[in-house]
Structure formats: structure tokens, C-alpha cells
Amino acid sequence: MNIKLNSIVTAMAASFVILAVTADDATARGFGGGGGGARGGGGGASSFQGGGFSRGGAAASGSFSSGAARYGSEGGGSSAASVASSRSQTAQTASTNRAATQQGWQSTSTANQAQRQDSSAENQQQRQATSSQNQDQRQNYSNQNVQTRQQTAQQYHGTYPPHAGYYPPPPPAGYYNNNNNNNWDDGEVAAVAVGSAAIGAVAGYAAGQSNASESQSAPATTVVYTAPPPASGGLPCTPNTSVVNGVTYYQCGTSWYTQAYGSGGVIYMPVPAPY
Amino acid sequence: MIKTLQKGTRNALCVAILATLAGCAEHQTVTQPDTWASPATVPQAAVPEPTEAEAKDLLLRMANYLAQAQRFTVAMTDNYDTLQASGQKLEFSEKRNLTVSRPNGLRVELEESHGEKHLFLYDGKDMTVFNPSQNVYAQTAKAGGIDEAVVYLLKDLHMRLPLAALLLSRFPAEIESRTQALDYVEKTAIHGVPCHHLAGRTETVDYQVWIQEGTQPLPLRIVLTYKNAEGQPQFRAQFFDWNLSPIVSDSKFVFTPPAESRKIAFAAQVTSIAPAAIATPEAIGGKQ
Numbered sequence: 001m002n003i004k005l006n007s008i009v010t011a012m013a014a015s016f017v018i019l020a021v022t023a024d025d026a027t028a029r030g031f032g033g034g035g036g037g038a039r040g041g042g043g044g045a046s047s048f049q050g051g052g053f054s055r056g057g058a059a060a061s062g063s064f065s066s067g068a069a070r071y072g073s074e075g076g077g078s079s080a081a082s083v084a085s086s087r088s089q090t091a092q093t094a095s096t097n098r099a100a101t102q103q104g105w106q107s108t109s110t111a112n113q114a115q116r117q118d119s120s121a122e123n124q125q126q127r128q129a130t131s132s133q134n135q136d137q138r139q140n141y142s143n144q145n146v147q148t149r150q151q152t153a154q155q156y157h158g159t160y161p162p163h164a165g166y167y168p169p170p171p172p173a174g175y176y177n178n179n180n181n182n183n184w185d186d187g188e189v190a191a192v193a194v195g196s197a198a199i200g201a202v203a204g205y206a207a208g209q210s211n212a213s214e215s216q217s218a219p220a221t222t223v224v225y226t227a228p229p230p231a232s233g234g235l236p237c238t239p240n241t242s243v244v245n246g247v248t249y250y251q252c253g254t255s256w257y258t259q260a261y262g263s264g265g266v267i268y269m270p271v272p273a274p275y
Numbered sequence: 276m277i278k279t280l281q282k283g284t285r286n287a288l289c290v291a292i293l294a295t296l297a298g299c300a301e302h303q304t305v306t307q308p309d310t311w312a313s314p315a316t317v318p319q320a321a322v323p324e325p326t327e328a329e330a331k332d333l334l335l336r337m338a339n340y341l342a343q344a345q346r347f348t349v350a351m352t353d354n355y356d357t358l359q360a361s362g363q364k365l366e367f368s369e370k371r372n373l374t375v376s377r378p379n380g381l382r383v384e385l386e387e388s389h390g391e392k393h394l395f396l397y398d399g400k401d402m403t404v405f406n407p408s409q410n411v412y413a414q415t416a417k418a419g420g421i422d423e424a425v426v427y428l429l430k431d432l433h434m435r436l437p438l439a440a441l442l443l444s445r446f447p448a449e450i451e452s453r454t455q456a457l458d459y460v461e462k463t464a465i466h467g468v469p470c471h472h473l474a475g476r477t478e479t480v481d482y483q484v485w486i487q488e489g490t491q492p493l494p495l496r497i498v499l500t501y502k503n504a505e506g507q508p509q510f511r512a513q514f515f516d517w518n519l520s521p522i523v524s525d526s527k528f529v530f531t532p533p534a535e536s537r538k539i540a541f542a543a544q545v546t547s548i549a550p551a552a553i554a555t556p557e558a559i560g561g562k563q
Binding site: 053054055056057058059060061062063064065066067068184185186187188189246247248258259260261262263264265266267269271 | 353355356357358359360365367387391393404406409411412413426429430433434435436437438439440449450453477478479480482499501503504505508509510512537538539540541542543544545
């Protein structure tokens with residue numbers, strides 16, 4: 001009897017240990033159920049041949065500044081109007097706080113600390129106040145964006161370039177006309193999916209000189225195919241290939257593409273028919 | 276019987292507790308970042324830690340040291356968070372070898388975690404990005420030196436070059452103008468190298484930097500937190516093998532197209548080259 005009871009207790013204890021370890025491992029590995037395994041749809045990209053994970057986003061830039069907030073605060077299409085309004089106010093407040101803090105950073109340490117504490121408290125209140133509003137607005141914005149994207153996708157094959165208002169919203173006028181060159185590195189890396197043949201969306205901009213105002217021309221939003229090893233692997237068909245003025249074009253039906261080097265690597269970009 | 280049962284229970288529970296503790300200890304070992312200092316290498320906090328003004332001085336010493344270095348090579352590994360459409364946050368990593376020779380030479384060799392490689396070259400006249408696996412390259416003329424080229428690369432060509440600001444000769448002014456607050460976190464060590472841990476805040480990015488203590492105030496690690504971006508993703512970089520007196524020839528920065536390589540455009544330039552390409556077709560190929 002004693003032996004039996006001891007065996008049971010020992011077995012229970014051993015089970016507890018095993019369960020504790022395996023549960024921990026399972027959590028660590030993401031096998032805890034419910035969550036993981038959502039493949040595809042990299043960064044808003046729709047899967048074309050199974051898709052992959054997005055390598056893009058704010059952190060991929062590795063920059064000391066980010067345009068993540070500025071896009072929202074400075075406009076970017078009619079669908080972003082409500083968000084822009086709200087974030088603009090936040091930006092103004094932040095700017096005021098920033099000025100105070102900046103001044104503080106250049107003065108004494110004690111004064112700095114006091115200012116930061118004030119600034120921090122104010123910011124926290126403002127963040128809490130705007131957070132719920134922003135969440136509602138983001139949801140609206142998101143729904144509107146989905147509709148816009150669907151419309152744009154439908155219209156894309158008929159017209160080029162696609163209409164403005166596509167995701168991500170284009171930068172506002174003057175966005176790149178920053179004479180003091182601050183935040184020159186705040187571009188977010190386009191969400192191009194890992195692996196071949198995923199359709200993503202990035203904004204294509206006309207290139208220009210750093211200080212040239214022409215570079216503010218309205219960006220053409222494009223659909224981009226990540227480059228596969230073989231030329232045809234990332235395109236929706238086995239293309240006809242043309243070389244025009246030294247540039248290789250790939251034709252799928254009425255759509256034309258060319259390869260280009262983007263922030264995420266070599267990609268296929270839709271272009272107007274070369275002839 | 277009760278006595279025996281209690282003894283047996285006690286033994287079993289002891290086994291369980293010891294095993295659990297062993298598991299916990301093992302788990303801690305696994306999750307502890309290997310970059311942190313071991314207790315033996317952490318400098319003792321016998322002296323008062325630097326003030327904020329001294330933190331600023333440390334930061335600018337580092338920035339000036341880099342900006343004034345005429346040549347250097349360094350290896351960098353980084354990893355960064357990406358927020359997927361599903362809401363899941365994933366981490367990707369990459370390795371870089373950087374060679375800087377002011378004012379005109381810049382070479383960046385990149386290998387991404389999925390094996391894709393890229394080479395960036397700037398020789399004072401042209402900047403080139405080459406993808407060896409597809410044997411294609413994009414090239415554009417840009418005079419003016421590294422500062423101009425790097426800004427053009429990011430601002431106009433929308434290419435990616437993490438921590439590009441560190442390469443600029445005006446890095447001290449860049450970091451100073453962007454920093455709104457700076458704190459000295461602690462004196463610590465990375466891989467046994469004593470360093471200062473600073474934490475700064477810009478308008479859009481919170482950053483941490485670990486600066487080597489002593490006469491060579493080099494950055495050993497940098498962490499960027501994108502506080503305004505959804506999910507507050509981070510970029511984390513570690514620097515290895517700093518060499519401030521490398522022997523580099525100018526040819527290291529000049530691109531010679533490999534055989535059969537094909538020139539393509541920068542994506543940012545496609546919208547401007549496409550209309551120009553509407554011309555008489557030189558050749559029309561068949562299906563590949």
C-alpha cells in the first residue's frame with residue numbers, strides 16, 4: 001500500500017515536472033496553440049503562390065528617424081483625413097513638448113530632468129486621450145483602405161498608374177523638400193514578402209536630386225513582384241521578353257513589367273507598355 | 276503509514292522541486308542574451324555614474340571619433356522586428372561588412388538571413404548595388420562624396436542602409452540635432468569590453484547605444500525602438516572587429532560588372548525611365 005501510494009505520488013510529481021518543462025518549451029516555440037502559423041500575407045501583401053513573410057516595416061530601415069507617424073500626421077489621401085486631423089494636433093503638441101525638451105537638453109541636467117518629467121506626464125495624458133480616438137479612426141481608416149485597395153486592384157489592369165489613396169498613403173507635398181536634411185533617412189522599408197512570387201505594394205517615386213523640388217511630384221503607386229531566381233518565376237505568367245533601349249521588359253497579357261532594385265532587393269515593377 | 280506516506284511524498288516533492296528548479300535554471304541560461312557582461316566583467320559601481328551632461332559628452336565623443344576616422348572597417352550583425360499582417364512579430368537578421376575611406380570610398384557587403392547577398396559600392400562618382408545571385412546591378416552617377424551619396428541613396432532612391440547616419444562626416448550634428456533627451460543608463464561590458472550604456476530619444480525613435488570605454492569610443496551595440504510604429508518594432512545591431520587603420524585600395528570601391536551581368540534601374544527611377552523607354556523597340560524576344 002505504502003509502495004503503491006509512493007509510486008503514485010512520485011509518478012504525479014514526475015508528470016508535473018514533465019508537463020512544466022514541455023509546456024514551457026511549447027510556449028517558447030510558439031506551439032502553444034491558438035496563435036501561430038499564419039503564413040502569407042506578408043506585410044499586407046497578398047499571396048500569389050503561397051506567399052511568405054514580410055521583411056519590411058519601420059525597423060527594417062535601421063534609421064535614427066521614422067516616418068511612421070509623419071505619414072499619418074501630414075495627410076496622404078482623402079481616406080486619411082480624419083486620422084490626419086487628430087494626429088496633426090498630437091504632432092503640434094509633441095512639437096511643443098519637443099521644443100521644450102530640446103531646450104532642456106541643452107541646458108542643465110537638473111532642469112532637463114524636471115522638464116522631461118513634466119513633458120512625460122503631459123505626453124502620457126495626451127497619449128491616453130488620443131489613443132482611443134486614434135484606435136477608432138484607425139479602424140475606420142483601415143476599412144476605407146481595404147475598400148480603396150480593392151477598388152484600385154480592380155482598376156489597375158485598366159489604368160496606369162493606379163489612383164492615389166492606395167496603401168501606404170503617399171507622402172504629402174513637401175515631404176522630401178526638407179532643406180535642413182533632417183529625417184532624410186526616415187523612409188519605411190517597403191513590405192516585400194520573403195520568397196518568390198508574392199504581390200506586394202510599394203509606392204514608386206520619381207527619382208530626383210536631393211535638393212530638387214521636382215522630386216515632390218505625385219508618386220505613382222505600383223504593384224510589385226518580388227524577384228524570383230528565374231525571370232518568369234515571379235510574374236503571373238511566362239512572359240514575352242522585349243529589350244527596348246537596353247531595358248528588358250516582361251509582358252503578361254496587357255501588362256508590362258521590368259526589373260528594378262528596390263529597398264527590399266530586386267523586384268518586378270509594372271510599367272507602361274514600352275511601345 | 277502516515278509517517279511513511281509523508282516521507283514518500285516529501286521525497287517525491289523534493290525530486291519535483293529540484294527538477295523544476297533545474298529546468299528554470301536551464302531556461303534562464305537559454306534566454307539570457309550572450310552580449311551581457313558576466314558578473315566578473317561588470318565594473319563595480321564604486322564611483323558615481325556620469326550625469327546627463329557627461330552622457331552627452333560620451334555620445335558626441337563617439338560620434339566625432341567616427342566622423343573623423345578617415346578609414347575604417349567593421350563587421351555588423353543586426354536583427355529587426357517586422358510586424359506581419361496577422362499581427363505576428365517576426366525577427367530577421369543579416370550580416371554586413373562595411374569599409375569606409377573618406378571622402379569618396381564606401382563598400383557594404385550584405386548577406387540577409389535567407390542567404391540573399393547584395394553589394395553596395397561608391398567610388399566618388401558612381402554608386403552601384405549588385406545582386407550576385409541574379410547577376411544584376413543598378414548604378415547611378417553621384418558626385419560629392421560619401422555624405423551626399425548616402426543621403427541620395429536613402430532620400431531619393433529609397434534604398435535601405437541601416438545606421439547610415441553613422442557613416443556621415445556630419446554624424447555628430449545629425450545625432451545632436453535629433454536627440455531630445457539622453458540618459459546614462461549604466462556602466463557595463465559587452466563580451467568583456469567595458470562600455471557605457473546610453474539611452475536617447477528622438478522624435479520618432481528611442482535609441483540605446485553601448486560605447487566602448489577608453490580612448491577609442493566606438494559603438495559596440497545599438498538598439499533602435501520605433502515607438503510610433505505599430506508594435507513598436509526594434510532594430511538591434513552589434514559591431515565587431517573595428518579596424519581604424521585598414522589598408523584599402525581605391526579599387527575596392529569601383530564596380531566592374533561581371534560577365535553576363537545585366538544593368539537594371541533603381542525602383543525609384545523606374546517611373547522616370549519608363550516614359551523615355553517608349554521608343555522604337557531594338558529587339559523583341561520570344562518567350563523565355
